[in-house]
Amino acid sequence: MERSRLETQLKAYEQWKADIIRTVKLYYRWLSKHRLATDDSVKRIRESLDSLSSDRLTIAFVAEFSRGKTELINAIFFSDFGRRLLPSTAGRTTMCPTELFYDQQAGQSYVRLLPIETRLQETSIRDLKRKPALWVTYPLDLESADQIEECLREVIKTRKVTLAEAVRLGMYDPQQHPTQNQPPDFVEIPKWRHAMISFPHPLLKQGLTILDTPGLNALGSEPELTLKMLPSAQAVLFVLGADTGVTRSDLEMWQNHIKGFQRSRQRGLIVVLNKIDTLWDELQDEVDINNAINRQRNHTAQILGIDLKAIFPVSAHKGLLGKIKDDQQLMEQSRLPTLEHYLAHDILDARQEIIRDTVTTEISQMVENTQGIVATKLNGIQTQLDELRQLSGKSLEMIEHMMAKTRTEQAEYMQNVNSFQASRKILKEQATTLRDALDLKKLERSITATHNAMADNWTTLGLQSSMRTLFDDMRANMQIVVDQSEQARKLIRSIYRRFQNEHGFSVVQPKMFSIMRYRVELEMLYQEAEIFRKSPVTAMTEKHFVVKRFFVAMVSRARDIFFQARQEVDSWLSTALEPLTFQIREHKEQMERRLVDLQKISRSRDTLDARVGELKAQHAAVAKQLTILRNIHNTLNSSYPLTAETRPKPKLVAARKTAG
CATH class of the missing domain: 3.40.50.300 (P-loop containing nucleotide triphosphate hydrolases)
Known part of the structure; x- marks a missing residue:
């Protein structure tokens, strides 16, 4: 008998996921090889792979x-x-x-x-x-x-x-x-x-x-x-x-x-x-x-x-x-085939969209940030090449002038780096307020107090009041998170913009945390709790089971919302400035290298040609790395039709050979 439509589409969906998993692993190997993997990036990649595997x-x-x-x-x-x-x-x-x-x-x-x-x-x-x-x-x-x-x-x-x-x-x-x-x-x-x-x-x-x-x-x-x-x-x-x-x-x-x-x-x-x-x-x-x-x-x-x-x-x-x-x-x-066709196409398409919006978007943004770091490095090498080529035939006085100019730029740059450290301190203070609003121990104490109050008050009005108070407290805490996260977002954007405008850093979109998803989930749960609270069925149900249902179903979901929001906030705050930190370090090293090159050239013109050769080789190698990252990014964001027969193969062969 012919395979069902759902079986065919599900097989194609699983193949699509396998392609994404392969691409994410390729990116992880690239990060490790080029020493750009951090504890948090490794954690995020592993969580994404676990999510894809257990989906x-x-x-x-x-x-x-x-x-x-x-x-x-x-x-x-x-x-x-x-x-x-x-x-x-x-x-x-x-x-x-x-x-x-x-x-x-x-x-x-x-x-x-x-x-x-x-x-x-x-x-x-x-x-x-x-x-x-x-x-x-x-x-x-x-x-x-x-x-x-x-x-x-x-x-x-x-x-x-x-x-x-x-x-x-x-x-x-x-x-x-x-x-x-x-x-x-x-x-x-x-x-x-x-x-x-x-x-x-x-x-x-x-x-x-x-x-x-x-x-x-x-x-x-x-x-x-x-x-x-x-x-x-x-x-x-x-x-x-x-x-x-x-x-x-x-x-x-x-x-x-x-x-x-x-x-x-x-x-x-x-x-x-x-x-x-x-x-x-x-x-x-x-x-x-x-x-x-x-x-x-x-x-x-x-x-x-x-x-x-x-x-x-x-x-x-x-x-x-x-x-x-x-x-x-x-x-x-x-008429069963019509229903099967809907399940095979619309439902799997919706699931594919969810994975794109969550897992692939997360990894894709990481790849974009890595591309920014590599692009900044490539631009720095190109700038050095242009400078060194201009020195051919120039006088010692011109070289010393460039050295003085580079030292001035370096001093100005270090002032911005110090300003960056001060901004990190302000961000850390906002992080404390954010984490306090999402404090799971504080939430647990509030839940326990509500449970005890409901256990002591068996009237319908008393139970309804306790339910409402608990959710009102949670909504108030979520509003604090909304306000503080918006301030933190503005601060992070201003920090990135300063280095992009003043030092020509490649435009990198910092990882941003949006509390809106959790706020909406909590608001919807609040509305569901209101339906449950005011339902005639609830009023007619034995009070012991009303309390049990409220805590096992609704309160446990609220706990999950706060837990997930807290995890994402922690991840965001620890990684939001990570791409910029890499770029700041890379730019500092390149400025120091420019000074060393100029000093060597001022002593011996033979150094110039050798250094130009080295930079050309570096430029070619870094450009190749950037191409690999672009291929990875394109694969993650490609939209394949789910039908296996028409789905194109991902173009990762060359990249895999290079990154392996």
Whole structure:
């Protein structure tokens, strides 16, 4: 069977990443060879390489029960097996959030399950993943399809517990069942809290992760799903039934757990109108059937308030059947290829843009700064060459005049260097204020105080007030960072401009830190916290779980925002003046070398020709280094189409031979 569009595009995407990784490593070798690597630049390069190597494409599937979500996963990703890999028969549905991926480090297949009892711990799923002893693991026998199916059925298993235990686990809240006259004695709950499936599917081995989520109850009881896992996915597929349209529970899930927390998402939020085969009617012609599907599609777009282009009518069941039987007509009728085409192109294009905007932009700016340093060196050599050539046939008096002029320039230059040191001192003072506003220990004390206040005050108004106060404090600290970082940016620019204007340094764009990304993230989190704080669902939920959800989901995200901002501020402050420091040192050495050359020439004219020869050789070598850096920069910034067949090969052969 022909490889899927997504598999083809994902392979091209992985190849593109491999080209970027190769280029970054080439740049690292060049820096090391020419002794321009610093501790911070090495750290930044290693972080970029780690980010590229660990990058995964995550596609999340969200739906209420019986919408055909798991069947859709089988149809898109696992039809090559000729059977349903994931259990999706009638009456059987995913009961716990499930991640499908391939564990490259373990290099083996398994099902790893987290017992539901871990909900009693004040620990996030992310942290629990670091504690393998708490998980139950079943190895998968790839030679036995029956054994694989049996192990995968674990994700749909439930168990009955007493009402008291269900309430204690947060799986039942009497306030959310006001119509019940008599609470049940026993409640059926999922056996597992979270499942991780490592499987050697080609797509998963290429870096794809599939997040399969249960219905509304799980999203509500596991806020980490809604507030962390779904927002971090590159695509979220919200699956509806074409036979039912948007039901009340679908709309509640959309408003409270998807759309409200996806405002920053520009693309990748997709609605799948599944089971269109239920609208097929042999007594109607194709036009009438298409009109019925389009009416349901238009109605769905109107209710959810999204663009019609984001809604894909499909039949996952017929699509899976068409793939297994290699029935192209049935495949076309299922409309599954249209959805696959969108995932293969738009989603991967978006992921490629993110890497360009983060990793490649970071390294690209480092390369630009290095180019500036090398260009300054090249200009200095050219200036020396021009001066020495002009000395041919000149009198001793002229040479001494040039020596005096060079000493004057050197004295003026050293005054600017002293001024540079004073500016560094001012920048260091601003850095202290910046770091204080992002002090993680201070933030942790504030979080602890809020937690204690909420634990002592169980009224709804008291909890809401504590939530608001904590976020107000964090926003105030973030504003201090905004103000101080802007002052520091202006100071850094003025320092660079002075040396460029007065000493002809090559124009280098200093690394700049923008707090706006973190400020926007915190502001969006603040708005989400307001929705959570004022939500009727929150007011009806048992207060212990309100506190737990608030801290495990929202406060932990705020902590991450401050942690990442602090790391970036530290990196920025330690490297912002680094390119200029290299140029200042290089310029000082060249001025000293000019004086030495003039002194030697004043004593012996034979030195002149030899020195001109040396400088010519140096000029050629440095020009070659600059060409290598330009090739590296061009490769990092080249925009390749993802399709492997049309993607050009990077032009790094000559550079690699030279830099190696």
